[in-house]
Amino acid sequence: MASTRQQPSWQPPPDPSPEDQLPLLKIYNSLTKTKNLFVPIDSKRRKVTWYACGPTVYDDAHLGHARNYVSTDIIRRIMKGFFKYDVRFVMNITDVDDKIIVRGRQQYLLAKYLSGALKQHPPSAKIRSAALEAYVEKSLPKVSNGTPPKAIKEVVEQKYADVIAGKSLDPSRPAGDDEAKLKMHIKTVFSATEAIQLLEENRLEESSEDFKNNVQDILLPYLDSLYGATIDASDHAIFTNLTQKFEARFMEDVRALNCLDPDDVTRVTEYGPQIVDFVKKIEENEFGYKTSDGSVYFDIKAFEDANNSYARLEPGSRNDQGRQADGEGKLTLQTTEKRSPSDFALWKSSRPGEPSWPSPWGEGRPGWHIECSAMASDKLGSQIDIHSGGIDLAFPHHDNELAQSEAYWLQKGEHNHQWVNYFMHMGHLSIQGSKMSKSLKNFTTIREALSRGTWTPRGLRIVFLLGNWAGPIEITEDLVKEGSNWEDKVNNFFINAKDALTRPSPNPDAKVNDELQEALRNTQQAVELALCNSFDTREAMNGKNGMSELISTYNSAKNGSISSDTISAIANWITSIVNIFGLNGEASPNSEIIGWSGIEIPDSAKPYVESVSRLRDQLRSRARSAKGLTAQELQTTVGAIAEVPNDQESNSSSYQQVLQNFKAEATSLASSPNLSKAVLSLTDRIRDIDLWNCDIYLEDRENEPTLIRPVTRELRAARQEKEDRERAKQLAKAEREKQAAARAEKGRLSHLDMFRTSEYSAWNEEGIPTKDAEGVDVTKSREKKLRKDQAAQKKLHEAWISASGANVNS
Template sequence: MATPARTQPPWKVPQPSSAAKLKVWNSLTRSKNDFVPIDPEGKEVKWYSCGPTVYDDAHLGHARNYVTIDILRRILAHYYGYKLKFVQNITDVDDKIILRGRQQHLLAKFKAENPTVTEQVINTTIQAFDAYVKKNLPLLSSEVNIGNFNQESAEKYASIIQGKSLDGVGPPTEKEAKIKMHLRTASTAVTSLLAPSKITPEDVQLFFSGAADVLLPYLDSLYGSSIDACDHTVFTKLTQKYEARFNEDMRSLNVLDPDVVTRVTEYGDQIVSFVDKIIKNGFAYQTSDGSVYFDIESFEKKEGNHYARLEPWNRNDTGLQADGEGALSTLKTSEKRNDSDFALWKSSKPGEPAWQSPWGPGRPGWHIECSVMASDVLGEQMDIHSGGIDLCFPHHDNELAQSEAYWQKDGGAQWVNYFLHMGHLSISGSKMSKSLKNFTTIREALARKDWNARSLRIIFLLGGWHDGIEITPDLRKAGASWESYVTNFFYKVRDLEVHPNIASNATEDTKILASFESAKEKVHNALADSIDTPTAMRAISGLITEYNSADKTGLSDAVSFDVARYITRMVRIFGLDGSADPYDGGIGWAGIDISSAAKEFVYAVSRERDEVRQHAIAGDLSEDVLQSIISQHKPARQQDIEAVPYAEVLSAFQKNLQNLASKQAGPKEYLDLCDELRDTHLWDLGIYLEDRENAPAMVRPVDAELQAARDQKEAIVRQKAEAKRKRELDEAEKKAKLAEQAKINPKDMFKTEEYSAWDEEGLPTKDKDGADVPKGRTKKLKKEWEKQKKLFEEHLNA
């Protein structure tokens, strides 16, 4: 019988000795608590974060978790100045990894033994298909086969294919998503089996690629139990591959490496010792099959111990418990004392990896892994434990219970002070899942340029770290707008380094400095309030708005630079500028500057162009003035290879100016040349000159926003040209038809089968049945006749 849930007493949150710098939302108390490190000096923070289970590529849902944790980590380290000891694990053995690793091993062996698609391979694949359909698509008849699968599945699962629930009434759920995945898997296998050619190496590769997902479980059902339990390479080959790819993905998203990385497979002996001590403390028991279970009832009988602190309402949720237990949840055993008891150690079945233990060959339970690794590195207590919000129960609740059972003291132990859980990411309302295969991997998203490290991080910053985020078109637009707003601000301030503002006005400086201090206070208060990054982001964009509205002619450069350095520092603390140091005094972020090799020549040609435009508009561009402009910059005869294209642009511009002077060109031709320099020659080198009223042109890189604007403008021009061409074609066709019609003699125009008699001018008098044409009809025909007569006469005259 399940142990009833108890009323949970308040968690013992550390109290600050003075005003706290920071409050955080603590899942243990489900409230905001003052953040007080265990370290007596308040400097060091011990932090354990649940890492990936490495059996497939990380997707955008993982990015949400790890990028958001990285944001919190950077803020604690670089804004609050804490010295972090950040530990993250790699789960490289669990039920999913064992199954996936074994399946991949068996499929690779099957393919090696069958380098061509033989009749035996096809028969095996058909059997695999039949087994897959029978298990996962029960609405299909027992007679279903590869020939009639598509038709029958379309009939029996029509509502799901149409995006509805199975009964066609309510909205689709995860159940329907799984069925849709199974339909897709089976259909892909059918396509491979019915492919007309399976001869070439490319054909063979395509066949196995399409049939893999039905072959994997089938081959495992036949040969899985034959895998040598001592040969861990069957499984580590898979995990090492995906751990390396996970690390690549994280670095591509500018996520800092952990200070310490732990792997489950490296902790076999420590896990055995940890479990053994829990047994000796009286909070676990062994079963006859060699498994060890945590005894929740015994644990809660001890004063100060409470199970399911994070989500007590879920402690009797059998579905969540089953997810936590994996394969063991399906075992029917009377030796488990309580339905809620969970495995600390699992006896290994044939085909599973095993480690030696006092209870026989076995492997760790899912939850015990983190307890052992975190305790080994951080000791009996830590400040922060983090992970995705779906880990609250049972994983983190079980971690807490078993760890406190290990570190047991009178009155209970307290293993973690603050649990930080990241909200889910969903796209179009759907949570991404490896098991549902409905995810976009990080590397796919980056390769397709759907996102980059900065744009994705901005989206997460615009949402609360503890809240779920749904990526919608509006949110993407908001993220792009915020990035563009900050980028353009950096462009303006960096331009002051090239074109300083000489004048200044104390009043304008005072106004902006007041806005500056207010914005800093808003950012600080937001971050102190459980790291409220959405509010902090709004405060930063609000400061830029205040700056943009200021009278720049009266604003000192020193104030502009101070504001820009602060914003730079904050966006770097948030991780929006790669590995750049937040405190190096720099301004801006990557992507706002042109290359060093380009600067000498681009700024020179920009200055010449500004002067040429100014004099051309004023109408006083004489040959002497032009020579004076050109003589200011003479490209050296030799440049570094990287600088050559930019030097050539400068030389070509000067040469074109001289050619126009020799032809005594007018102002418009000079202005056209200046536009060509901006819109073609420099643009093609990735540089844009942004013309400004009463100010020199601003030199900036061609970024995605500019490119999109040009693409849109060019698309509009193409559309207009196409519309004009269509109008001209229609007009030409109309004229051609009119010309052909003009050749018809009006006396012949009505001589058709519709009539049987006509007068001397060719007007109908009788219809085809011999009846008189009505007077009203005759009147209309007469008008048409007169119009045609006029056309015919014009044709004859022409």
């Protein structure tokens, strides 16, 4: 039973001295469930220590992981670039745990199985059948044991029809993760049964990638259950080959998302001796105990009896046996020697098929939670400013970390050692209401999303900036659109601001400039307040007096009235903020270059495109004038555009070709009967096709030179939308014409003759049938219907006569 003594609460760090001049930054602290004023331990030197839980490297990172690491990177950049803290950022790599052990072992066994090197195994057909049966029995219990493989798909479709149709297992609640997991299992079974059938029909090779990809999810656990304990686990390469591969891919992925590298990276496999020493100290402090199998457990009761608090992050989960079991791992040996069901492993005795390291308690491996405590303490000491990770780590992982670290650092006679001052937990990313996770297989990997063009690093980061880092984010069409609109707005601002600075206003309006300078000061203040409010980036971007509102104010001013100093002040400040947010590659917050990447056309294109734009502007201006363009003016204008020397060192040939073709085609139009119209058509084509195909767009502006800009995703989307509207319009027109033609063709037939068919045998003088084919009188109701149809045909026929000019009596 836990102690009844008053449990300690979070203690704020001491207030800084006035001369420290720290920002009034408040951070939402998971330890207190509120926003606390941030005061670093080393406030005089503004140094911040930060430990972040990194990835468990056994598979590619997905967008749910990106949510965590990008949001963490954003906050880290703001602390460094905006608040000027000296941040030391340490991140761990979990390269040994239950998932890695199982995955490494399974992949090793699968490779041996597919190569035929797995000794003394039953025939492949028997293994496949048994693996499928075992998977179905465990994952889809409504399917009867012994169902033949060929009948499984039909039975599953029948037993799980509601789930397949998207319905909930429980009518009282909407479908969620349980249903998503069942759908995943159904998909796995369907893919496997289809691959097995193709193999048996000799339409698929067992050694092919297609077969492996479709059946591995059923084969992996089955092979592991048969042979997992037989592998030589002293060969750590079985596991490290997997982790080294995916650690490298993880670092590639987060760098592609423009996340800064950690200052230090720690790996569990490199910390064996330190972890053993850490566990020994906890045991010596009488907060850990050994069991007969050589494992060591944390004694929660002893910890609480010493006036310490357990489960401070999520006290409501303290007795959640399911989550505690997940935290212990599926490979943990169940023991009756635990003093409490909630006690967790500090050191695990290794079983056959599991890697191990030497320890005073026997061969074993670290518990999941101890790794972070030992590594963070080694790098950052007895107290840390910030500890971060995904919200799913709060309990039991971080709660167990807190307890065992404070148990380690407690000195004799000391109570309530506060190991971490601020815990920051990043919210989940969900799609269509379901959390993105590997266990549900409802994820898109980072590299897939970037390679397919589904996301850009900047676009994804903007979406995360528009969310609350501590809350969940659901990817919706509205959120994606909001992010795209914000990016497009800032993009256009940078392009126009840089262009305006090349053409300084000769007579800037003092009032306009004063108003813009005041707007800039208001936005600077609003952004600082937003970022001080627990990094509220959404408010900084789209809130009152936020960045978007400043750009709108700038856009509403007359460009010719704004001084270069004002333009530079606004553009440089917005540039510094987007650089701090990590939206501009490796650019520094202090960069003197206005804007972000992607607003400039390639350097190799500039001399040619600028010549094309200048020639086009001059020809369009004359062609659109009241007098129009003469042949002499055309030739003089084209001749005045100097040749641009070819740069053999650059990729300029396509741009040079556009310029040469433009000059040649313009010259050839000199004899055109309607010269101005022909030239305008040519200049439109240069803009809409020739340069567009080179990823360059010329934006025409009234009474100003054409704006040269790269083709962006937003421009492509706008053009596609316009083309779709035009295509729909043409299709609708074609359909109307088709229907009109059908009506016209139908109108050829005279209403007087329309019923003179074999269906009837007698008619009156109006052409209305009086008897059917067998001489039976037409009923009154039938006659009424026939007269109605004839009246409609009469209108069609008269319309046809009118349109064709035919003789009504013909």
